[in-house]
Amino acid sequence: MKTVLKSEQKQITRLFSHLEFDGNKLNYQPGSVLRSTALIAGTTVGAGILALPAVTLPSGILPSTTLLIAVWLYTLFSGLLIAEVTLNVMRLEGIPNLGFLAIVEKTLGKVGARVAGATYLFMHYALLVAYISKGGDILASALTKIAGLENLLPNWIGTTTFTLLFGGILYLGKERFIQKLNSAFVAIVIISFIGLLLLGAGQVKSTQFLFQNWHTLGSAISVMCVALFYHNIVPVVVTQLEGDIPKIRKSIIIGSAIPLIMFLAWNAVILGSINPEIFPNNLANSSVFDPLQILRTGSAGELIGLLLTVFSEFAIITSFIGFVYGLVDFFQDISRIKKTELSRLPLYSLVLFPPMSLGTVNPTIFFAALDYTGIFSISILGGIIPAFMSWQQREQQKLANNIYQSLIPGGKITLTVMITIALALIIKQILSI
Secondary structure, three states: OOOOEEOOOOEEOOOOOOEEEEOOEEEEOOOOHHHHHHHHHHHHOOOHHHHHHHHHOOOOHHHHHHHHHHHHHHHHHHHHHHHHHHHHHHHHHOOOOOOHHHHHHHHHHHHHHHHHHHHHHHHHHHHHHHHHHHHHHHHHHHHHHHHOOOOOOOHHHHHHHHHHHHHHHHHHOOHHHHHHHHHHHHHHHHHHHHHHHHHHHHHOOHHHHHOOOHHHHHHHHHHHHHHOOOHHHHHHHHHHOOOOHHHHHHHHHHHHHHHHHHHHHHHHHHHHOOOOOOHHHHHOOHHHOOOOHHHHOOOOHHHHHHHHHHHHHHHHHHHHHHHHHHHHHHHHHHHHHOOOOOOHHHHHHHHHHHHHHHHHHOOOOHHHHHHHOOHHHHHHHHHHHHHHHHHHHHHHHHHOOOOOOOOOOOHHHHHHHHHHHHHHHHHHHHHHO
């Protein structure tokens, strides 16, 4: 492990280097900010963007835009906080590759690790069910059109094909190949998204920008939290970038800002396209409103429909990749803690087959899965636990006179605010139930 210390700033710039043996030669494989940024952006832009307009419809463009930016700021701070905690654990332990669960266990002990593990497992499986069911549905519809069939293929064909195809690529592919493939998929998502915005902008009605209903914002927070969640992949990014703080900070900020801009534009186009005459009718039943149908009814409906299929499927695939990686790291952490080792095939089977089975049995589970993983899971994993870990680390390293690497400003005031917001959201959700 290589450590470089700046005496003036007292800051560790890189914890280790990626060195690989190639025959008799030692090669250095530096981490790529571009690929790490793409991994974060791809993990974030998933099924959440497809559900977003349905929950922001009752509030209007301006209120939902304000809330999206506020949720992004919170998730940005929590993402940087997880990176901060990961860096300090790796530095103290001397281990360059640790997953989220191992970091929690080393910081908050076994009780904290069990709470985090149960929440993490539930969230990942629930979101993988959502991605597999929706991705399989889109894939089955596309195969039906290509084959010229009148009726859709059975649901299990879409979910099974989606899981075996893209899960098989992750199982067989090497890490650098998957990184490059993910970057290509993110590029496809961005290109198709730009095409959708250009075509959909022609249907936007300026009167819709005047509508505001701030009282209905609460129902949108859960989906926004899910849509902007990428924190499971942060320890992977820290490892890929060799613990280089400027690169890590840049990757997280840019990688999360790209989806934010996409969400804001997407939300404005969809909500701005709704006819004022039909708008009040959908407010009472927005949960079943299909916001994408608005774009399909325009004069360029066929082209928009094709772009929607491409955008939706690849957005789900990129997010699927990130959450599979996160769950693989989770089970590897458990193996390390129990001092056992899972081989690759049982590991990926454990990750992929349970959500594939549930997605096959209940293909309409998409919105329910997103809702259940909202406030509770993400408030705990993205707010309360990272803040408590940082608090604990700062106290321990202060007593030991160790250098603490901080990525966010504000000290304990920031941590207190993050915990308070997360607890308030959980209490609000419990009272609403």
